[in-house]
Amino acid sequence: MRPSPRPGGLDPDLDARLVARCQAGEPRAWEALVRRHQRLVWAVARAYRMDDEDRGDVFQEVFAALVRALPRMRDGRALVRWLSVTTDRIARTTALRRRREQAARVTPADGDALGLDALAAPDAPAGADLERLEREAMVRLGLAGLSERCRRLLLALYFEDPRPAYGTLAERLGVPVGSLGPTRARCFDRLREGLAAFERSRADDAAGISRTPPPTSPDDGASRRGAALHRARPAPAVRVAPLGTDR
Amino acid sequence: MTRRDPHLDTRTLLDLLDQRLDAAAVARAESHLAQPCVACRERLREVGALVATLRGDRTPDVPEALTRRALAAFAPHAAQPAGERLADAIARLLFDSFAAPLPAAARRAVGEARRLRFALGEDAIELELERDAPGTMAMRGRLTAVEPALWQLTLRAGDEVRPAAPDAWGAFAFDALPAGPCTLHVRGPERQFMLADLAP
Numbered sequence A: 001m002r003p004s005p006r007p008g009g010l011d012p013d014l015d016a017r018l019v020a021r022c023q024a025g026e027p028r029a030w031e032a033l034v035r036r037h038q039r040l041v042w043a044v045a046r047a048y049r050m051d052d053e054d055r056g057d058v059f060q061e062v063f064a065a066l067v068r069a070l071p072r073m074r075d076g077r078a079l080v081r082w083l084s085v086t087t088d089r090i091a092r093t094t095a096l097r098r099r100r101e102q103a104a105r106v107t108p109a110d111g112d113a114l115g116l117d118a119l120a121a122p123d124a125p126a127g128a129d130l131e132r133l134e135r136e137a138m139v140r141l142g143l144a145g146l147s148e149r150c151r152r153l154l155l156a157l158y159f160e161d162p163r164p165a166y167g168t169l170a171e172r173l174g175v176p177v178g179s180l181g182p183t184r185a186r187c188f189d190r191l192r193e194g195l196a197a198f199e200r201s202r203a204d205d206a207a208g209i210s211r212t213p214p215p216t217s218p219d220d221g222a223s224r225r226g227a228a229l230h231r232a233r234p235a236p237a238v239r240v241a242p243l244g245t246d247r
Numbered sequence B: 001m002t003r004r005d006p007h008l009d010t011r012t013l014l015d016l017l018d019q020r021l022d023a024a025a026v027a028r029a030e031s032h033l034a035q036p037c038v039a040c041r042e043r044l045r046e047v048g049a050l051v052a053t054l055r056g057d058r059t060p061d062v063p064e065a066l067t068r069r070a071l072a073a074f075a076p077h078a079a080q081p082a083g084e085r086l087a088d089a090i091a092r093l094l095f096d097s098f099a100a101p102l103p104a105a106a107r108r109a110v111g112e113a114r115r116l117r118f119a120l121g122e123d124a125i126e127l128e129l130e131r132d133a134p135g136t137m138a139m140r141g142r143l144t145a146v147e148p149a150l151w152q153l154t155l156r157a158g159d160e161v162r163p164a165a166p167d168a169w170g171a172f173a174f175d176a177l178p179a180g181p182c183t184l185h186v187r188g189p190e191r192q193f194m195l196a197d198l199a200p
Helices: A014-023 A027-046 A052-072 A076-105 A117-120 A130-145 A148-159 A168-171 A177-208 A222-230 B008-019 B023-033 B038-058 B064-070 B104-110
Strands: B092-098 B115-119 B122-133 B136-144 B152-157 B162-165 B171-178 B183-187 B194-196
Touching: A014 A027, A014 A052, A014 A076, A027 A052, A027 A076, A027 A130, A027 B064, A052 A076, A052 A117, A076 A130, A076 A168, A130 A148, A130 B038, A148 A168, A148 A177, A148 B038, A148 B104, A168 A177, A177 B008, A177 B038, B008 B023, B008 B152, B023 B038, B023 B136, B038 B092, B115 B194, B122 B194, B162 B171
Parallel strands: none
Antiparallel strands: B092 B115, B115 B122, B122 B136, B136 B171, B152 B162, B152 B183, B183 B194
């Protein structure tokens, strides 16, 4: 059987289609959207110093914010950036609130036992390297779009710890040991090419080579505010609910 | 690197990064990179960056309980289950290997499985039904749709009801089914289909 011609993994327009279906009230599109991007949200939340309960609250709050933003979201292709920036903002706020609460409980007698120096450190909370986390999330999406054989091979080679020996891996996959090297290279190339195409698409968006009309609505303020958080990176054409005002 | 193509291929670059090349191959690769070959250096940088990303990603899986909380956030929009809004549509049989037996050579290649292909509106589904161990059968298939992730499958075989979701390529499988006619419900974003009396 021939594979589906458009695997969902790194299809640059899939987010836009899913967002449109969510806007139409399609619960399965929402589930696909959540399962597609939850790892990115979780990774950004985990970059902050907080306990799992707080991380879980951040995670839930981000998706609740997305539900509220959906009706005004016009370009689903900017969803990845919207999610990472929104998670970063909510996680930062939560971590700072916890830090203030902790500092308020410290008494002079406690002193450094409670880590006053750390609480006062100007760079705390450390924050997330959104660029790297977005790329990791894209790689995971790319892996999900590969054939099962490629996916299993690359997951075993790069995510298992300890890394399995080639002999063990060949036995597990039911292929000759000698085929693993060429297969790995082919799978790797497919992943690399898919990511390159996706990056080109995002770069086109950032450069304004967009298939959607230029921003003209009051929502455009979100684009400017979102971009201001990460000036070093190309500003995507985010046309969604204003960050910080949708809660 | 081959006689015809002097450049370093992905396999060589991956082996170089993994220190799986012998000393002579390493020397050849380094010599080529040192020429300098700008294209291979750039490719090595690209491959190395992707390997570093793969190895650097140590984010654990999202706890399923959190996923459920995120899914529940959409509940107000899901007041009316999609299945209730969808009317059964007719799946059109395009091919049945029973009705159009394959040539012997092709049959030897694909086995004795019954192969079916249905049109589901603008999409399509291919099925392979095969007797398995005594009293059981297997069904494998592939959904050819733009967004397989939005489709859901439910198979009723005997007393069993099994749900499945196609992978990113649309592939799905049901193994160890009780032998006998079964019914496959295929639910897409806009329509649902019922394929009845499926048997190997």
